[in-house]
Amino acid sequence: MEEQNFFDRVYEVASLIPYGRVTSYGAIAKYLGAARSARMVGYAMNGSGLKENVPAHRVVNRKGVLTGKHHFQGTNLMQQLLESEGVLVIDNQIQEFEKIFWDPAIEL
Numbered sequence: 190m191e192e193q194n195f196f197d198r199v200y201e202v203a204s205l206i207p208y209g210r211v212t213s214y215g216a217i218a219k220y221l222g223a224a225r226s227a228r229m230v231g232y233a234m235n236g237s238g239l240k241e242n243v244p245a246h247r248v249v250n251r252k253g254v255l256t257g258k259h260h261f262q263g264t265n266l267m268q269q270l271l272e273s274e275g276v277l278v279i280d281n282q283i284q285e286f287e288k289i290f291w292d293p294a295i296e297l
Contacts, residue, residue, distance in 0.1 A: 195223070199233040200240050202293050206247040209274040210291040211283060213251045220293035227251075235260050246270040253286030 193201070202217050214234070215227040223229070230248070234257055237243040246267045250256045258267040258281065268278045277284040 195221070195226070195229060196233040196236065199230050200237060200243045202297070203234070203237070203243050203245065203248055205293070205297065206244055206291050209276060210289050211247045211249055211253070211271070211276065211286070212291045212293065213249060215251050216290075216292050216294065217248065220297065231257065244270075247291075249283060253283035253290075255281045255283070 198221050199217055202220060203212075206212055213227070214230040215224070217230045218224055218226040234243075234245045234248050237245040238260075245257065246261065248257065255267050255271075255278065258265075261267045261270075263269075268281070271278055271283070276289060283289070
């Protein structure tokens with residue numbers, strides 16, 4: 190098996206986040222064995238627009254805040270994508286975050 194680079198591994202995990210669920214940059218980093226690399230996961234998500242089938246809108250910070258929203262086209266696209274999946278967002282913060290949180294370490 191060829192060695193995947195870190196960004197590709199991030200995209201692979203992110204592509205598995207179920208519809209209507211969210212995860213955090215840190216949860217993906219921890220799952221990939223790079224617990225202190227949440228920021229690198231963020232960088233990967235910033236470039237994910239070039240990849241198909243990577244639901245970057247489902248990756249938020251550890252408190253459920255839409256910190257990556259300025260990387261989406263349009264002012265509220267990230268929020269609109271989440272809301273179209275039934276996720277309630279108020280003031281850039283996901284409501285009932287713990288309830289819809291998807292932890293790859295547990296789920297995969």
